[in-house]
Amino acid sequence: MDTLEGHLTDFNLRPTACRIEVLRAFEGVSFALSQGDIELKLQAAFDRVTIYRTLKSFLSQGLIHKVLDDQGGAKYALCKDLCHQGEHVHQHDHVHFKCNACGQTICLEHVIIPKIQLPDKFLKQESSLLIQGVCQDCNIA
Amino acid sequence: MDTLEGHLTDFNLRPTACRIEVLRAFEGVSFALSQGDIELKLQAAFDRVTIYRTLKSFLSQGLIHKVLDDQGGAKYALCKDLCHQGEHVHQHDHVHFKCNACGQTICLEHVIIPKIQLPDKFLKQESSLLIQGVCQDCNIA
DNA sequence: CTGTGTGCAAACACTTTGCAGGTGT
DNA sequence: ACACCTGCAAAGTGTTTGCACACAG
Numbered sequence: 391m392d393t394l395e396g397h398l399t400d401f402n403l404r405p406t407a408c409r410i411e412v413l414r415a416f417e418g419v420s421f422a423l424s425q426g427d428i429e430l431k432l433q434a435a436f437d438r439v440t441i442y443r444t445l446k447s448f449l450s451q452g453l454i455h456k457v458l459d460d461q462g463g464a465k466y467a468l469c470k471d472l473c474h475q476g477e478h479v480h481q482h483d484h485v486h487f488k489c490n491a492c493g494q495t496i497c498l499e500h501v502i503i504p505k506i507q508l509p510d511k512f513l514k515q516e517s518s519l520l521i522q523g524v525c526q527d528c529n530i531a
Numbered sequence: 532m533d534t535l536e537g538h539l540t541d542f543n544l545r546p547t548a549c550r551i552e553v554l555r556a557f558e559g560v561s562f563a564l565s566q567g568d569i570e571l572k573l574q575a576a577f578d579r580v581t582i583y584r585t586l587k588s589f590l591s592q593g594l595i596h597k598v599l600d601d602q603g604g605a606k607y608a609l610c611k612d613l614c615h616q617g618e619h620v621h622q623h624d625h626v627h628f629k630c631n632a633c634g635q636t637i638c639l640e641h642v643i644i645p646k647i648q649l650p651d652k653f654l655k656q657e658s659s660l661l662i663q664g665v666c667q668d669c670n671i672a
Numbered sequence: 673c674t675g676t677g678t679g680c681a682a683a684c685a686c687t688t689t690g691c692a693g694g695t696g697t
Numbered sequence: 698a699c700a701c702c703t704g705c706a707a708a709g710t711g712t713t714t715g716c717a718c719a720c721a722g
Contacts, residue, residue: 458599458601458602458603460599460659461599461603462599462602462603462604462605463603464603485647487649487653490656498649498650500650501647501648501649501650503647503660504645504647506626506642506644506645506660506662507642508628508639508642508662509639509641509642509667510667511666511667511670512628512664512665512666512667512670513664513665513670514662514663514664515631515663515664515665516662516663516664517660517661517662517663518601518660518661519644519647519658519659519660519661520658520659520660521647521649521655521657521658522655522656522657522658523653523654523655523656523657524653524654524656525652525653526650526651526652526653529652529653529654
C-alpha cells in the first residue's frame with residue numbers, strides 16, 4: 391500500500407487522524423523534524439502530548455528513527471528501506487548532517503560510517519555520526 | 532604550573548573556591564561528567580547555578596569540552612593537549628564512547644574520525660562520533 | 673465490549689536569567 | 698575600587714505521567 395493509512399497499518403499502527411497527519415508531515419521532507427516542527431506543520435491542531443506519544447509509537451514500530459542534533463535536541467526522520475536491511479531489524483549507523491546555515495538536519499542514507507579501530511577490549515554495538523557544515527542547498531557560492 | 536589554581540589562571544580564570552572544586556572533580560576521572568555528577572562529587576556544596584556558570588566559563592576558555600551522550604544529555608570532559616593542536620584553537624573531532632553497561636562516556640582521544648566522503652557540495656566543518664557498546668572495564672568476559 | 677488513543681492538567685528534568693550581595697586582584 | 702563570582706528565586710524549554718473521556722475493531 392502506498393497510502394498513508396496503509397503505511398500505518400503496515401507497521402501495526404492504527405490509522406488515527408493524528409497519526410495520519412503526523413505521517414503526512416514527514417512526507418516529501420528530506421530533513422529531520424522535531425516535535426515542534428511537526429506541531430507547526432499539522433493542519434489540524436493536536437495536543438503536544440499526543441504528538442509525543444505518536445512519535446513514540448512510530449519509534450517503537452520502526453517507522454521513524456530519532457536523530458540528535460548538535461545541541462542534543464531530538465528530531466525524527468522516516469526510516470527508509472536501508473534501515474531494515476541486514477540481520478538486525480534496524481540499523482541506524484548512517485550519518486546525519488546538520489547544516490549550520492539553514493539549521494536543518496538530514497540523513498545521509500548512503501554514507502556509511504567506516505570501521506573504526508577501537509582500543510583493545512572495547513566492543514562496539516552502535517554508533518552515530520553527526521557532521522556539521524554547510525549543506526548542498528546552502529552551499530551555492 | 533601544575534596546581535589546580537595554576538591550571539585555572541593559565542586559562543584566564545580566577546581561582547575561586549567553586550572553580551577549584553569543580554576542576555578537582557575532573558581530576559583523575561577518565562570519563563565525562565554531567566552537572567549532576569559534579570554536584571555529587573564536590574566536597575563543599577555549591578549552587579547548581581554556580582556550577583552551570585562555572586562549566587560555561589571553563590567551556591569558553593577551552594579548559595573543558597562538551598560531550599553529548601546518546602540521549603542528548605550534556606557532559607563535560609577536560610581538554611587534553613590534543614585538543615589544542617593544529618591550526619584551530621580547538622578541535623574535538625575525536626570519538627566518544629558510551630558504555631551501555633556502566634553508563635559512562637569516555638573520550639577516545641587518540642581515535643580519529645576517518646575522512647568521510649560526503650555527497651557533492653556538502654561542506655564539512657565539524658563532526659562528532661559517538662560509539663556505544665561495552666568499555667574495556669565492563670568487557671571482562 | 674475492550675483495548676487503545678486523545679486531551680488536559682500537572683509534574684518533571686535540565687538549564688538559563690535577574691538581581692542583590694560577596695570576593696578576588 | 699571595580700569587575701567578576703555566587704546564591705537564591707524565578708522563569709524557560711522540552712518531555713513525561715495520571716486520569717477521564719472518546720473511539721476503532
